[in-house]
Amino acid sequence: MVKNNKQEIIVDAALEVFRDKGYANTRMADIARRAGVSYGLVYHYFESKEVLFDVIVEGWWDRLYQMLKDERQSDSAFQKKLENIIKFFLDMYAEKPNLLSIFITEVSRSSVYHTARGLAKFRTFFSLTEDVMAEGQKVGFLRRDIGPHYLTYIFLGAIEAFISVMVLGKEAVNRERKERTINGVIQVFLCGAKVESNPLPAL
């Protein structure tokens, strides 16, 4: 199956340009030029700039949801699930850096994406993660004195911070860095950052 399908070429070009210049500063002419096709052909396949962008983002959400659903119903050890979630982001960044970059810079918190539909996507994302956290509490692995959505925020926030640093610095992930990142997030999220002997006074 040869991949000289112009439609795919246009999507790939759009991924690059959207990452380089951001949605607002991307010209349809830029995408056509980078794809090596005429201006009009982009509109032949995608009715508007917004639709083209949505096609890309929708693909991201699909993968993310699928991964979270898989982890939710899998019967791996709980800690393994958390590791897999982190791994997903790091692997995806290695494999499709443009896609992750767009998610971080144009979707994750950008006002551009704050429609009702955009918000719903986020709620699903958080809700699926919260299911996993709630399960961790249920099986007695995670502490119950902190609400599952709090755990979700902290866990996802930490992951996003790492990915953001990579995206903004256009850094690469090798095997060793991936291990160290997963280990760091897991260690701190599960065991905490303070030395164990150190007691925590009440707030």
Next chain:
Amino acid sequence: MVKNNKQEIIVDAALEVFRDKGYANTRMADIARRAGVSYGLVYHYFESKEVLFDVIVEGWWDRLYQMLKDERQSDSAFQKKLENIIKFFLDMYAEKPNLLSIFITEVSRSSVYHTARGLAKFRTFFSLTEDVMAEGQKVGFLRRDIGPHYLTYIFLGAIEAFISVMVLGKEAVNRERKERTINGVIQVFLCGAKVESNPLPAL
């Protein structure tokens, strides 16, 4: 003597419009209308839309840096410093929700802000926080087997996640929620999310 000059009125109006519509979708005409001044007056005080935006963002960075420098040199207990950093974000959100919203949606990760100068601002932000973390390790409060910038990412990532949820949901912070959020972040960041009896197998 009420300080009611038009310049401030324009900045306040810009804060509102930038938050509501995002930088890209904000028209200078919108700002003028919301401020109740003529279109031209905005340009009388601010030479361009970008300059107006920068004035706002610069003010944010100034406050943030000041707070971090204060905490770095203060001699409070280490945990208190972390609490104060979280508190800063929550108080600022309560006091200037528009400013925090713009930071999250238009600055924090938005490609709009990814100039060399923008990146430098972030490096300073992270670096100041890292100083605090390194001190926590030095005084023996934080574990040393995880690099200080890792601790920084996780800590700031968690805070940003909480603020983002408030911003996107336009939620309010009352005293009780503030306490609970600080407690949640501190508890998990310092002591971890797993139940204490649960041993952590090696990765």
Next chain:
DNA sequence: CCAGACTGATTGATATGTCAATCTATTTTT
């Protein structure tokens, strides 16, 4: 021969930044 792939010039809407003119307040001159 025709359906769908493909082209790129053209259009039309939109928004930035300019500018000449007017108004208002303060200071200077007579």
Next chain:
DNA sequence: AAAAATAGATTGACATATCAATCAGTCTGG
């Protein structure tokens, strides 16, 4: 104290540029 001069605030129409989207037409494989 009135008049004149000056500086700065304020106005909104407009010139200009920028793009998204359209469209009339050409090419090509089956």
